[in-house]
Amino acid sequence: MLYRETGQFKTSYVADQAIFPIRQDRYLAAAALVLAYVAVPILGTEYWLLTIMIPFLVFTLAAIGLNILTGYAGQLSLGTGGFMAVGAFATYKITTSFPGLNIVVVFVLAGIITALVGVMFGWPSLRIKGFYLAVATLASQFFLIWMFNKFPWFNNYTASGVISAPPRAVFGHFFVTGAEANPVNKYLFVLTVVVVMAFIAKNLVRGRVGRSWMAMRDMDIAAEIIGIRPLQTKLLAFAISSFYCGISGAMWAFIYTGGVEALAFDIDRSFQILFMIIIGGLGSILGSFLGAAFIVLLPIWLENVPRLLGVNIPVNYISNTQSMVFGALIVFFLIVEPRGLARLWQIGKEKLRMWPFPY
Amino acid sequence: MEFLDFLQALFVTPFTMMWQNPEFLLEVVIGGLLTGVMYSLVALGFVLIYKASGVFNFAQGTMVLFAALTFVGLLEHGVPVWATFILTVLVMILLAFIIERLVLRPLVNQEPIILFMATIGLSYLLDGFGEIAWGGDVHALDIGIPKEPLVFGGVLVNEFDLCAAAICGVLVTALAVFFQKTSIGRALRAVADDHQAALSVGIPLKTIWVIVWSVAGIVGLVAGILWGSNLGVQFSLSLVALKALPVLILGGLTSVPGAIVGGLIVGSGEKVAEVFWGPATGGAIEDWFAYALALVFLLFRPQGLFGERIIERV
Numbered sequence: 001m002l003y004r005e006t007g008q009f010k011t012s013y014v015a016d017q018a019i020f021p022i023r024q025d026r027y028l029a030a031a032a033l034v035l036a037y038v039a040v041p042i043l044g045t046e047y048w049l050l051t052i053m054i055p056f057l058v059f060t061l062a063a064i065g066l067n068i069l070t071g072y073a074g075q076l077s078l079g080t081g082g083f084m085a086v087g088a089f090a091t092y093k094i095t096t097s098f099p100g101l102n103i104v105v106v107f108v109l110a111g112i113i114t115a116l117v118g119v120m121f122g123w124p125s126l127r128i129k130g131f132y133l134a135v136a137t138l139a140s141q142f143f144l145i146w147m148f149n150k151f152p153w154f155n156n157y158t159a160s161g162v163i164s165a166p167p168r169a170v171f172g173h174f175f176v177t178g179a180e181a182n183p184v185n186k187y188l189f190v191l192t193v194v195v196v197m198a199f200i201a202k203n204l205v206r207g208r209v210g211r212s213w214m215a216m217r218d219m220d221i222a223a224e225i226i227g228i229r230p231l232q233t234k235l236l237a238f239a240i241s242s243f244y245c246g247i248s249g250a251m252w253a254f255i256y257t258g259g260v261e262a263l264a265f266d267i268d269r270s271f272q273i274l275f276m277i278i279i280g281g282l283g284s285i286l287g288s289f290l291g292a293a294f295i296v297l298l299p300i301w302l303e304n305v306p307r308l309l310g311v312n313i314p315v316n317y318i319s320n321t322q323s324m325v326f327g328a329l330i331v332f333f334l335i336v337e338p339r340g341l342a343r344l345w346q347i348g349k350e351k352l353r354m355w356p357f358p359y
Numbered sequence: 360m361e362f363l364d365f366l367q368a369l370f371v372t373p374f375t376m377m378w379q380n381p382e383f384l385l386e387v388v389i390g391g392l393l394t395g396v397m398y399s400l401v402a403l404g405f406v407l408i409y410k411a412s413g414v415f416n417f418a419q420g421t422m423v424l425f426a427a428l429t430f431v432g433l434l435e436h437g438v439p440v441w442a443t444f445i446l447t448v449l450v451m452i453l454l455a456f457i458i459e460r461l462v463l464r465p466l467v468n469q470e471p472i473i474l475f476m477a478t479i480g481l482s483y484l485l486d487g488f489g490e491i492a493w494g495g496d497v498h499a500l501d502i503g504i505p506k507e508p509l510v511f512g513g514v515l516v517n518e519f520d521l522c523a524a525a526i527c528g529v530l531v532t533a534l535a536v537f538f539q540k541t542s543i544g545r546a547l548r549a550v551a552d553d554h555q556a557a558l559s560v561g562i563p564l565k566t567i568w569v570i571v572w573s574v575a576g577i578v579g580l581v582a583g584i585l586w587g588s589n590l591g592v593q594f595s596l597s598l599v600a601l602k603a604l605p606v607l608i609l610g611g612l613t614s615v616p617g618a619i620v621g622g623l624i625v626g627s628g629e630k631v632a633e634v635f636w637g638p639a640t641g642g643a644i645e646d647w648f649a650y651a652l653a654l655v656f657l658l659f660r661p662q663g664l665f666g667e668r669i670i671e672r673v
Contacts, residue, residue: 076472128657130471131415131612135604136657139650146646267601271479278476320487327483330476335465338473 003352019202036191041184049183050256056296057187057194058251063276063288064201065244070274071283072205073237074217075125079137081269082121082144083242084249085262086114089154091250092163096156103168103176103254107193110250111243117144118242125234129220141267148262155261164259177254186255193251197244202285204240213237214283279333281340290341298326368639376635386515387634388627393520393589395626396527400582401603402610402618403531404575410551410613411571412463415475418482420600422576425489426451427583427592431500432493444580451576452569459569482600490594500587523585530581531619534574538615547571551613605653611663620664625649 003024010016020026040053066080090110095101121140125133148154155163167178175181176189204210212233215223224230253260272295280291302322337344377384401419408416429450433443462477507518538544549557550567558564583592586599606625610617629648637644656663 124654124657128661131475132608132657132661135608135650136654138601138604139647139654142647142650146643150643275476275479278473317491320490322487323483324487324491327480327485327487330480331462331484334469334473334477334480335462338466338469 002355003349005353019199019206033195036195037188041187044187046183049187052296052300053187054183054190054256055252056292057190058248058256059273059276059292059296060289061194061197061251062245062248062273063280063292064198064285065241065248066273067277067280067283067285067288068201068205068213068244069237069241071277071281071287072210072217073213073234073241074129075122075234075237076130076134077137077241078134078267078270078274079121079140079144080245080273081265081267082141083114083118083245084252084269085144085148085265086117086242087111087246087249088253088260088265089148089163089262090114090246091254092156092165093154095166095168099166103170106168107247107250111247114246114249115239115243118238118245119235122235122238122242125238126231138267141270145262145266160261162259162261163253165254168254177258179258181255190251190255193247197247198285198289201244205285209233209236217283275330277340279330279340281342284340284342286345287340287342290345294341298329302326365639369636372639373635384631387630389516389520391627391630392623393517393523393626394630395623396523397582397586397599397622398602398606398626399619399622400527400530400578400585401599402606402622403534403615404578404582405603405607406610406613406615406618407571407575407578411547412550412568413471413474413554414463414478415471416575417475417478417600418485419575419579419603421482421485421489422451422454423579423583423586423599424592424594425454425485426576426580427500427587428489428493428498430580430584431498431587431592434500435498447580448577451580452573455569455572455576458572459565463568464565486594497591497593498587499591500584519589523589526581526585527619530578531615534578534615537574543570602649605649607663608653609656609663611665614663614665617663617665625652628652 003022005022008023010021015021018026020029040049044053062080062084065083066077069075069077087110090113091106094109095103095106098106117140121137124136128136149161152158152161155161165177167175167180169175170189174185174189176186205213212223212228215226215228216230216233216237220230223233249265252264257264276291276295277288278291279294280289281287299322302325303318333340401423404419404422405416408414408419426447430443430447433446434440438446458481462481463474466474466477509516509518509521536544538548546557546562546567547570549560549562550564554564557567582599602625603622606618606621608621609624610619610621629645632648633643633645
């Protein structure tokens with residue numbers, strides 16, 4: 001009834017190729033944007049913005065990055081954390097060496113550096129795939145974190161090994177990093193970056209590049225025979241994925257936490273992001289959003305729900321209970337819907353088309 | 360000049376050190392072998408499960424930790440050692456039942472990556488459960504393995520290392536006999552070869568899975584006891600699982616002897632790298648040496664030392 005494409009005729013190629021071909025989807029997307037840009041900054045408290053919205057958006061970006069590599073191009077990677085660390089440390093080195101450079105430019109440069117590192121570590125993907133590749137990317141994860149830990153050049157010889165974000169503004173006094181930045185500015189900046197990059201990613205995966213990735217994922221030999229070059233396609237996937245992860249890591253370090261050490265990007269971070277795309281849905285940009293939201297919100301729920309229910313869990317059991325529930329939920333989700341939340345959304349849309357008259 | 364020093368420390372000093380003091384080199388290698396035995400045992404659990412069910416069991420490390428925690432917890436409650444061992448084995452078999460029923464069976468026919476993720480979820484679950492049940496402190500474990508240092512021709516060897524090697528040897532022999540001589544073992548090998556063919560000649564796949572997960576659990580228990588009596592039972596045990604991945608690459612994913620040899624190579628290799636090349640690179644290269652080694656192997660010999668040449672090449 002409400003969600004039906006009947007009567008919406010496409011009369012031009014442009015209309016046919018729109019990201020949201022159905023009017024209701026367009027309204028929904030516009031409403032989400034208005035909500036995110038207007039309602040959240042006005043209504044959201046500082047706690048909401050800083051501990052829920054910003055990490056959610058930062059993780060979303062990393063999840064999109066990994067989804068491009070794993071979900072679309074089919075290259076399993078466990079090195080996401082390492083690439084995020086490259087982004088964070090590259091940003092730090094660039095912005096402390098050239099304080100005058102605009103932070104947006106710095107982020108882009110850091111992303112490009114991460115992309116180069118990603119291509120370097122993606123090289124083995126030309127010969128191996130599946131779990132073998134996963135182990136190869138583990139090498140990048142451990143090596144990169146070790147490198148950032150061991151060589152004090154990367155953190156400008158601070159004793160603690162922590163890189164802390166210097167104050168930087170996008171324009172004028174619109175500070176997004178450092179102590180002066182207020183949460184709303186930070187939030188709006190992160191939101192804009194994520195929206196723009198998600199838009200780019202969505203268009204990438206719909207176009208020639210994305211289709212060649214998917215062909216490579218589904219059957220590499222067939223893809224090669226119809227004229228897709230494996231070398232360029234795979235390395236491009238690694239480069240773009242790392243670009244996204246790098247910028248996500250930079251925002252994690254500079255905007256979300258304000259100061260991190262290399263260990264913040266350890267193997268657990270990689271698994272966390274892998275969980276996001278599995279739970280959200282492999283090969284879906286929307287799924288990256290849903291998965292990131294799920295993983296960010298889950299610990300908060302797990303902390304608050306027992307308290308609201310009046311159940312008192314002793315302090316020393318909380319983290320263990322959390323990890324238990326987390327593990328159980330992941331197994332449960334994989335059993336119920338292995339193709340993720342994005343698939344649930346799709347099923348829901350199918351149901352809505354019929355509703356309320358199912359015949 | 361600094362760069363030249365670095366090159367010297369990287370390419371010259373380690374080798375002169377080795378040349379001048381071969382006993383020390385041998386000691387380092389033997390010391391690394393013990394760690395290698397641990398890696399081997401964890402990797403062995405991986406291989407068993409991978410061969411029989413095609414599942415890449417990330418939770419193997421957590422199973423080692425869980426088994427060791429259960430063992431230590433029961434010991435601390437005053438249960439005698441032999442009864443503890445039997446009880447823990449029963450717990451691991453029960454665990455295998457539960458995993459098969461609640462995780463593997465509903466996920467049958469899913470893609471490998473989904474199963475892999477499920478085992479990661481499983482490892483979180485077991486981690487939390489084990490620590491709630493037995494507490495998260497470091498437990499000391501002493502089941503009477505002697506730890507006296509011995510001297511063989513100028514080389515210092517720990518008695519404990521010898522015991523560990525002996526236990527590992529016995530375990531592998533027992534497994535080999537089990538796989539080669541018993542009907543269950545033959546069924547296991549059939550399943551590993553071809554699931555469908557095994558099913559069609561009447562081998563019950565579900566039972567086989569329970570058995571193989573139990574065996575992996577028992578191997579994990581042995582690894583946990585050995586590792587625990589050396590370093591105490593603690594959380595870091597579960598991290599050994601990640602080290603087992605490069606071991607598998609080195610030895611070949613489907614080969615039991617490969618897991619053993621790969622573990623020994625990785626264990627002593629990373630110790631040698633740490634001791635001789637550590638000073639040049641700032642230390643702690645143990646953390647990634649194994650993975651770098653695996654990477655090199657992947658590029659030149661992707662099937663590992665003993666693996667079957669079935670790896671899908673691109």
